[in-house]
Amino acid sequence: MITRRVVLGLASAGLATLLVGCIRYYPTYRYRLTVEVDTPTGLKTGSSVIEVRSWHQAGFPGPEAGGFRSEVTGEAVAVDVAPGQTLFALLRSEGDVDWASFATAGIDRGDRRVHALPRWAKSEWQDKKTLLYRKSNYPILVRFAEINDPKTVELVDPDDLPATFGPGFRLRRITVQLTRNTITYGIEKRLRWLGYLDRYRTIRGNPFTSTLPKELDSLRSGTR
Numbered sequence: 626m627i628t629r630r631v632v633l634g635l636a637s638a639g640l641a642t643l644l645v646g647c648i649r650y651y652p653t654y655r656y657r658l659t660v661e662v663d664t665p666t667g668l669k670t671g672s673s674v675i676e677v678r679s680w681h682q683a684g685f686p687g688p689e690a691g692g693f694r695s696e697v698t699g700e701a702v703a704v705d706v707a708p709g710q711t712l713f714a715l716l717r718s719e720g721d722v723d724w725a726s727f728a729t730a731g732i733d734r735g736d737r738r739v740h741a742l743p744r745w746a747k748s749e750w751q752d753k754k755t756l757l758y759r760k761s762n763y764p765i766l767v768r769f770a771e772i773n774d775p776k777t778v779e780l781v782d783p784d785d786l787p788a789t790f791g792p793g794f795r796l797r798r799i800t801v802q803l804t805r806n807t808i809t810y811g812i813e814k815r816l817r818w819l820g821y822l823d824r825y826r827t828i829r830g831n832p833f834t835s836t837l838p839k840e841l842d843s844l845r846s847g848t849r
Contacts (some may be wrong), residue, residue, distance in 0.1 A: 637828070657806065661796075671712075769816075
């Protein structure tokens with residue numbers, strides 16, 4: 626006898642199968658984010674290889690329940706601009722945008738939708754470098770007044786580096802470049818507290834109260 630529970634179970638299984646079948650995966654790609662800074666002692670650069678996996682899932686019961694999704698693995702760019710002074714370019718932009726997923730949209734001027742560019746995975750697109758523009762897609766820039774204390778994080782104005790680092794500093798450019806190189810890891814060697822942020826977030830044992838800015842969550846993303 627087929628019971629109501631069996632029918633519901635079969636319906637749930639069928640729905641799950643249907644939803645899985647409605648997921649469209651896009652090519653996984655990696656890009657190198659490079660930051661160049663002019664300093665009183667010359668040009669300083671830093672880069673990081675970031676991986677983006679993306680897919681589109683059909684919505685149920687309506688299209689609004691689905692949409693484009695992405696998963697970013699990588700870490701912020703670190704540029705040693707002076708002894709004891711490091712500039713970091715985060716994995717998001719102003720407005721809490723998932724910037725890393727869309728940073729390479731400028732590589733193809735004909736279609737700026739990152740998930741609609743499967744040809745990026747082809748070899749002819751490797752090593753093509755694109756300049757980022759200030760108003761549209763700069764990542765957030767920060768520095769730590771005291772590198773061993775996450776609470777000393779400060780926003781850096783890309784148009785006014787001297788306000789943070791002193792005279793003679795200027796952001797030259799930020800570029801993205803598709804690559805087959807391995808994902809960059811190791812930022813925790815610079816920021817030894819990064820793996821222990823929960824200790825800094827709690828106030829008197831309350832895990833729901835934090836004095837840490839949300840920018841710290843964009844120093845790295847994904848797992849090894």
